[in-house]
Amino acid sequence: xxxxxxxxxxxxxxxxxxxxxxxxxxxxxxxxxxxxxxxxxxxxxxxxxxxxxxxxxxxxxxxxxxxxxxxxxxxxxxxxxxxxxxxxxxxxxxxxxxxxxxxxxxxxxxxxxxxxxxxxxxxxxxxxxxxxxxxxxxxxxxxxxxxxxxxxxxxxxxxxxxxxxxxxxxxxxxxxxxxxxxxxxxxxxxxxxxxxxxxxxxxxxxxxxxxxxxxxxxxxxxxxxxxxxxxxxxxxxxxxxxxxxxxxxxxxxxxxxxxxxxxxxxxxxxxxxxxxxxxxx
Amino acid sequence: xxxxxxxxxxxxxxxxxxxxxxxxxxxxxxxxxxxxxxxxxxxxxxxxxxxxxxxxxxxxxxxxxxxxxxxxxxxxxxxxxxxxxxxxxxxxxxxxxxxxxxxxxxxxxxxxxxxxxxxxxxxxxxxxxxxxxxxxxxxxxxxxxxxxxxxxxxxxxxxxxxxxxxxxxxxxxxxxxxxxxxxxxxxxxxxxxxxxxxxxxxxxxxxxxxxxxxxxxxxxxxxxxxxxxxxxxxxxxxxxxxxxxxxxxxxxxxxxxxx
Numbered sequence: 001x002x003x004x005x006x007x008x009x010x011x012x013x014x015x016x017x018x019x020x021x022x023x024x025x026x027x028x029x030x031x032x033x034x035x036x037x038x039x040x041x042x043x044x045x046x047x048x049x050x051x052x053x054x055x056x057x058x059x060x061x062x063x064x065x066x067x068x069x070x071x072x073x074x075x076x077x078x079x080x081x082x083x084x085x086x087x088x089x090x091x092x093x094x095x096x097x098x099x100x101x102x103x104x105x106x107x108x109x110x111x112x113x114x115x116x117x118x119x120x121x122x123x124x125x126x127x128x129x130x131x132x133x134x135x136x137x138x139x140x141x142x143x144x145x146x147x148x149x150x151x152x153x154x155x156x157x158x159x160x161x162x163x164x165x166x167x168x169x170x171x172x173x174x175x176x177x178x179x180x181x182x183x184x185x186x187x188x189x190x191x192x193x194x195x196x197x198x199x200x201x202x203x204x205x206x207x208x209x210x211x212x213x214x215x216x217x218x219x220x221x222x223x224x225x226x227x228x229x230x231x232x233x234x235x236x237x238x239x240x241x242x243x244x245x246x247x248x249x250x251x252x253x254x255x256x257x258x259x260x261x262x263x264x265x266x267x268x269x270x271x272x273x274x275x276x277x278x279x280x281x
Numbered sequence: 282x283x284x285x286x287x288x289x290x291x292x293x294x295x296x297x298x299x300x301x302x303x304x305x306x307x308x309x310x311x312x313x314x315x316x317x318x319x320x321x322x323x324x325x326x327x328x329x330x331x332x333x334x335x336x337x338x339x340x341x342x343x344x345x346x347x348x349x350x351x352x353x354x355x356x357x358x359x360x361x362x363x364x365x366x367x368x369x370x371x372x373x374x375x376x377x378x379x380x381x382x383x384x385x386x387x388x389x390x391x392x393x394x395x396x397x398x399x400x401x402x403x404x405x406x407x408x409x410x411x412x413x414x415x416x417x418x419x420x421x422x423x424x425x426x427x428x429x430x431x432x433x434x435x436x437x438x439x440x441x442x443x444x445x446x447x448x449x450x451x452x453x454x455x456x457x458x459x460x461x462x463x464x465x466x467x468x469x470x471x472x473x474x475x476x477x478x479x480x481x482x483x484x485x486x487x488x489x490x491x492x493x494x495x496x497x498x499x500x501x502x503x504x505x506x507x508x509x510x511x512x513x514x515x516x517x518x519x520x521x522x523x524x525x526x527x528x529x530x531x532x533x534x535x536x537x538x539x540x
Binding site for chain 1: 385406407408409413414417444445446447448449452
């Protein structure tokens with residue numbers, strides 16, 4: 001195939017995301033990251049290449065990002081997910097000044113100006129305020145993770161979840177359920193608890209509109225509404241909120257490639273093969 | 282003979298101690314479960330049975346702990362901080378720092394030479410430094426929580442967890458096991474993660490020797506050893522660390538008497 005193509009691969013704690021870019025994004029794929037000792041990033045890349053009808057050698061530059069970015073044997077460069085999220089969100093929603101990313105095992109707040117990172121805060125030390133909290137509660141209530149958002153919207157009076165810690169909140173939810181509290185009220189209460197936690201962290205940045213919410217948490221309509229209530233402002237959600245990091249990575253790759261072409265330096269891709277990424281070197 | 286009973290209704294377990302002066306005649310431990318009021322009565326009756334003493338022979342009753350308000354027959358209700366301090370001071374008068382590792386809470390206390398509390402810090406927000414963490418890991422490894430201590434002492438290569446969060450560590454442990462990590466190295470790694478949270482409490486309260494560890498966590502020899510290594514001093518452990526606050530309650534009620 002002719003033309004230039006770039007890929008961004010975002011290896012998150014839970015999901016791996018790939019975006020392939022020509023002039024415009026032409027393909028993407030989201031798959032599980034896999035256990036830590038055996039990352040499945042190359043499989044996700046193969047799927048994305050398949051739907052773009054490209055071979056790996058057709059790619060001119062590959063940028064890896066996300067917490068598992070370090071040992072990706074088929075990437076030309078690693079860039080932090082903070083930078084990639086900022087780039088990706090800015091390209092989709094140029095009015096964005098604050099990004100709230102709720103991932104599988106972390107949450108972040110990022111302030112951006114002209115697509116550049118001005119400051120950020122992050123929590124990856126405590127499961128409260130992350131997707132893991134939602135997973136644990138969904139399991140405890142026997143509600144599929146993907147249904148939490150809509151089920152929570154049916155709440156009549158959100159339950160008050162007084163514990164911050166995921167372990168204690170799980171026990172609290174089970175005991176409130178046994179005490180007769182409704183599942184929608186409990187889920188709405190959990191969404192409020194996460195929203196408060198994320199708000200408290202992000203507020204350190206001085207939140208400015210427009211606020212964009214990304215990551216798996218942005219697919220949960222109940223959580224997005226709880227965040228809007230807490231922020232007292234509407235938020236924007238990209239059509240594919242999981243892909244902003246991978247998109248940003250691909251855009252950064254395209255930029256690096258263009259810089260090299262302009263400066264006349266040959267863009268020499270290191271000899272790469274599409275192989276397994278590993279967590280440990 | 283004048284007998285006193287101290288009852289500690291904790292979030293995980295309820296304990297009762299029958300005392301005559303500073304001597305412990307008997308003790309009992311039951312899961313707190315359902316009704317705190319019933320549990321308090323049952324655990325006291327069990328301890329009294331063991332001592333061969335009738336309820337009517339008890340002249341002083343004291344209650345402490347999470348559910349202390351549910352013990353209507355207590356002559357004295359005191360905070361678990363002051364009961365811990367009293368209990369530890371009676372057992373080990375040289376102790377100035379007490380670390381209590383309970384089922385859901387951990388705390389650090391500083392005592393003066395008279396056994397009065399001069400400062401304390403609680404961790405009640407995070408399972409990372411509490412017995413709950415041990416329960417989660419025991420469940421994951423399909424072992425009893427009582428086996429963790431001895432297992433940990435066999436470890437030569439504790440797993441390094443990235444965070445002290447019990448939820449994240451549990452999933453990290455699953456990955457490490459899949460990679461072939463040994464159960465003893467997993468539990469020793471959990472002890473290190475817990476100890477670093479607990480040491481934070483000790484630093485905030487200020488470490489002074491001697492140091493004692495109490496609560497159910499003190500039954501875990503691996504945890505006690507790791508805490509000692511992390512704070513760099515030898516730690517004392519009462520023979521029955523879980524009943525420390527109940528014992529202290531019985532001591533307090535005897536010291537104060539009842540009008």
